[in-house]
Amino acid sequence: MTSPTHTRARTLRPRGTAALAALLLAAAAGATAPAYAEAPAEHIEGTLPSGAKYVMDKPADWNGTVLLFSHGYRPVGSPLAAQNAPDDATKALLLEKGYALIGSSYATNGWAVTDAVPDQLATLDVFTERSGEARRTIAWGQSYGGLVTTSIAERHPGRIDGSLAMCGLVHGGVANWNNTLDPVFALKTLLAPGSSVQLTGFADQASAAAAAGTMGKTVTDAQATPEGRARIALAAALHNIPGWNDASQPEPAPDDWNAQQANQYQALQGMLSMPAFSWRQEAESRAGGNMSWNTGVDYTKMLRQSSVYKEVTELYKDAGLSLKKDLGALNRAPRISADPAAVDWMSRTSSFTGRLHKPQLTLHTTGDALVPVQVESAYRRAATAGGSAPLLRQAYVDNPGHCTFSPAEQTAALHTLEKRLTAGHWKGTDPASLNATAAAADPTTPARYIPYRPAPYPRPYDLAHPADRR
Structure with missing residues (x-):
């Protein structure tokens, strides 16, 4: 296998507040401070052997968590473009908090799950080779990227600690x-x-x-x-x-x-x-x-x-x-x-078993026409039949449109998943707690979590129900 090509790499000068935070973290940890807390900030772009592009941002005061982002559907003919966050505002918010952000394009566009999963895992490999093993790895993605994220969660659980699927095709292909x-x-x-x-x-x-x-x-x-x-x-x-x-x-x-x-x-x-x-x-x-x-x-x-x-x-x-x-x-x-x-x-490439091995939080708007909120019922059905319902939590934002979450809402979802990974049990997944977490993370953008129970998905199909595979 040929090595990935790095097309651009540069060291960034940390902000004063970021540098101070890094010093405080190092002082608190003493001689056991991990190496990743001391590395300079980096922005890396490169190309995988598959032809997929990747992008990585690691802040100077990296907190040890890497977020592996899977982007949504792109039609054939669109340029291959790497993406490591859902939007620029959320990206800036997370980098300020010390998260490393990575993600790839996929080797092809379209219904490219057989390219997307290996390309994302290869991107994670490149990051690990450059920066060392992360303390925590979270897979997350939007829309079609939610399908990619859930595929990673079910089929490659050893590579991640948890997952967040937002407005995702969690009902499967x-x-x-x-x-x-x-x-x-x-x-x-x-x-x-x-x-x-x-x-x-x-x-x-x-x-x-x-x-x-x-x-x-x-x-x-x-x-x-x-x-x-x-x-x-x-x-x-x-x-x-x-x-x-x-x-x-x-x-x-x-x-x-x-x-x-x-x-x-x-x-x-x-x-x-x-x-x-x-x-x-x-x-x-x-x-x-x-x-x-x-x-x-x-x-x-x-x-x-x-x-x-x-x-x-x-x-x-x-x-x-x-x-x-x-x-x-x-x-x-x-x-x-x-x-x-x-x-x-x-079925083999794009449907789900419902067998999670690590915690997953899913997030959906109530007014989604492209990937209707009822897909969440479909994955709940699969996870229940697959025996992993305790690992799954689902949250809902009261807003029209596909993937129309605010930076505050997305950051709150990530923080809530992190709480689950730290505590070993879910807490703070009710709408009031999620809204409070969102407001604390970013008081400048909306927090609209609500209690919600979607209707049944009309055409469920998963690998946890034998009758579905007839």
Whole structure:
């Protein structure tokens, strides 16, 4: 194996407060002070043998903890770019507190879990070679990076002490692609029943883009009528898309069904433009075929479990439509079957056992349309069946959007996980304690943790339930 290439390395001059903190730590520890507390601050960028880029920031007063950050989904064609924190403000906050921050791009973009996990672990190896063994290693990540983080937690627990998955795809790959299929299947069946548009099995990106364009126009046209809006709301409900899912939208009143539906429409158009077609085609190319299905799915039952069921019933009533009739049409429509080999690949690479060996905290916003908060129910199900529920805690932030956490909220989650690692048991995971921890960590940004219990995830799939692997 060739050695990693360091493309840039520089020593930074520590701030006065950071240098003073390092001296105080050394004095308190006496002659046993670890070497990492005395090293100069460093910013390192380099390239792994796989071609993945990495970036590392180690402050002069390193506290001995390294945070291994996994970034979110990036479409094929995007530049490979290393990332070691969710945002610049949180990064600055953590560096000031003495954390070392590391992370990589992945050797490829797209559904790249088979690249992402080894690239992240290789980045950790490079850091250890340069700086010595960390006192504590925490894996954390956002969105698709939450899937990567949980994969590391389940499959490589010896490399880390704990993990934090934020707005993550903790339901796993098979569940994700199954439930991405449901809303587009409903849109095609109810809005364009005679259409020949493809929903899976794309030969290339051009065919996926053509299908996305056709469905996007169909949905745009339907939004102009009460009947179309009701059916769009039904499709959104199958994915649990909330009625307030973007901070740029005014928060609708609890019974303002039309405003809620308008917000869901925008989110569905976003799903059609990328995840449901383009991103699916890329994932299918890796899996070797279609990895999702809706054979045997009862859409009546799924709708009744949805977090927005009431909205759908009210919009159908206002439109003068029969919800029972439309659900019957969905349940009678010809179904889509999966390619078993593709399901096997997605299951082996991107689904979860529910068997944690080290503590994990997960964090989610309540108004996430891209990765709905109900995915947390799916991982809770897996961890319970896998026997590791005591190691798992889940926390919720009351905010619309995907991964829209404040620096205070993210830092509080990390500190809470650290408390668990130090104490050997969970404490301070209730919303009031999390908000207090957030306010202490960064009083300039919001703290919005709330008590919350997500609805069941509509299409759970994990390796802890034998029936899921049929």
